[in-house]
Amino acid sequence: MKSAILSDIHGNLEAFQAVLCYCDRIGVEQIFSLGDNIGYGPNPAECLDLLVTRHIPSAMGNHEHEVQTHFDPASHLNISLCAIVSLEWTRDQLSPEHIRYVKSLPYTILIDDKHIGVHASLDEPDRFLYIMASQDRTLKSTFEILQYEGYKACLIGHTHMPRVFCEDGSYQVPKERNFTGTTTITLDISQGRYVINVGAVGVSRDGDPRASFLLMDNDQYNIVRVPYDYEQTRKKLLATQLPLCQELADRIMKTK
DSSP states (O other): OEEEEEOOOTTOHHHHHHHHHHHHHHTOOEEEEOSOOSSSSSOHHHHHHHHHHTTOOBOOOHHHHHHTSOOOGGGOTTSOHHHHHHHHHHHHHOOHHHHHHHHHOOSEEEOSSSEEEESSOSSSGGGOOOOOSTTOHHHHHHHHHHHHHTOSEEEEOSSSSOEEEETTSOEEOOOOSOOSSOEEEEOOOOSSOEEEEOOOSSSOOSSOOSEEEEEEETTEEEEEEEOOOHHHHHHHHHHTTOTTHHHHHHHHTOOO
């Protein structure tokens, strides 16, 4: 069975639609989202609507968590100014129905009997702790939970950078030099347990502006990169006339 695991769509409708078109074309049978479907991008409501109409299960990301209530930026010092500005604007674009949907999202989602999904980590998933390196305590705790629960892999997003962390302490960085067209990188997943970061659909941070997601086909795991109409997304962001909208727009095409 072909399954697509998406994360960090971030209100980027062009990227989301490009990924869905690719999935439809190759016959993907089930699609999941690991959260942060909103924030930063210009089409939060439309992306949520598409999740619902396509019956795509989603976990809760930190942007869904924060958008539910008005918050004091002074008490959220770990959140960037871009994120704060975007969250306030995003909240204004959502209907009460959207907010109810966002509140209903679970922190973890079961992909199948071997895989569990979460936005950031299984270690206190409601705190959205980052997994950046093999030495992170959060990664060690996630592996302990995987072993206890009997899963082969935990699928995550949050950092916007595709990575594979192995139980033996090694890791893989699936990356290419050529950023054109649609490409697929097969991951070396064999024995042991893994934490797989699927990358970001809407706002990449690994130097490759294309949308990134994980494609699972039985025992084969692939990071897929899909181009989309970056310029259209940039134009929409600039049209919002938000403070820092230029910085938000520039992030779409960031290649460093």
